Amino acid sequence: MTLTTARPASSTQPVPPNPARGLVCRNCGATFGLIASHACAECFGPLEVDYDPELMRAVTREQIEAGPHNIWRYSALLPVGQDPADRVTLDPGMTPLVKADRLGAELGFTADLWVKDDSANPTHSFKDRVVSLAATAAKGFGYQKIACASTGNLANSVAAHAARNGLPSFVFVPSDLEPGKIVQSAVYGQALIAVDGSYDDVNRLTSELAETDEFEDAAFVNQNVRPYYAEGSKTMGYEIAEQLGWRIPAQVVIPMASGSLLTKVDKAWRELVAAGIVEDTGWKVFGAQSAGCDPIATAFDNGWDVVKPVKPTGIAKSLNIGNPADGPYALDAIRRTGGSVGRVGDAEIVTGIRDLARTTGVFAETAGGVTVAVLRQLVERGLLDPAAETVVLNTGEGLKTLDPLMPVVGPTHRVEPSLKSLRAAGLIG
Ligand SMILES: *Cc1c(COP(=O)(O)O)cnc(C)c1O
């Protein structure tokens, strides 16, 4: 199948041209049309969207600023969805960039520290950005249903996009997922298949499923439409630059599961520089993993170019991908920019969640706890400069992963409904 070509504008806003001209293999450089495939027919390497550099360079700040207050303001830099009528979306994006002065002070920052808070997206994680692109591509290819393997947040977002747009979805998750993520995937009334196995087992299963007759008409978010899906993560990078007044921060800390988000934030900034939209002031990209699933951190520490798969454990379940598809590319971006990688254990993750909540009012899921704890560690190890402007990404909402917090936070006092009882508790004199 190939992507249907753009149709006439459905609104008065001018529809920019689609800058995507095909797919390119990141391994051997072979090029393809805008097809529904994620693997190179020559070498099985991963396919990525290939853009017309002239069209990408022609994009201006003014053009972006005139767009809607969501990811589609960047549609001139994306491979699908230029015409609003083509979009299958919950209109995510333009989430808050929160100045974290109190957290910065605790960590010894003299420069500004910011939290990009993607818990504010419609299904409360950054996955709405990627799913909007995947679902729009799915519609363009004429698929009748949408499916995915997920560590939780992707499942939430695919099911919600399907529900809003009347497209059946089939989401596959490890059966030991957090209850919050199970409920949030199930509530949209779509098929939710809990698999007794790890995410990597689930992913293998959906790869096999994609080859069956019954699922020939399905878009698999992280398989046949993955090149389009992955580009949605660029919008996080564009937004950070725009929200800083068209500036790129000196340092960024990004949680890694497959490693895709990290590579796309870096890519977004390179595109903005190439378009002359921002100045190239140089930036360092830092990756964050949990000690329970640290294959990219281990490869970084050992100077390896390849990533050795691990069996994930630990509370940061949304990051528990033991065989990360974009690991080598994430390593590239981290090394090329002079960044580093940190890993933290479960106790530090919980502390990271509490530190962020206590100092910024942002309640992050475990992935956000990983990122904040890694930020602290990188400063302590002298790898991240507290005198340089820094952005950390909170990619998901704390209400999704209450379980590890329940044993450690709760009411500070328990009283009878009387002033006498408040007095006994020491709250009044
Ligand atoms: C999926 C996910 C990530 C990381 O995504 P990759 O692009 O696979 O590295 C980070 N945080 C949360 C909360 C996620 O759900």
Ligand SMILES: [Zn+2]
């Ligand atoms: Zn190839």
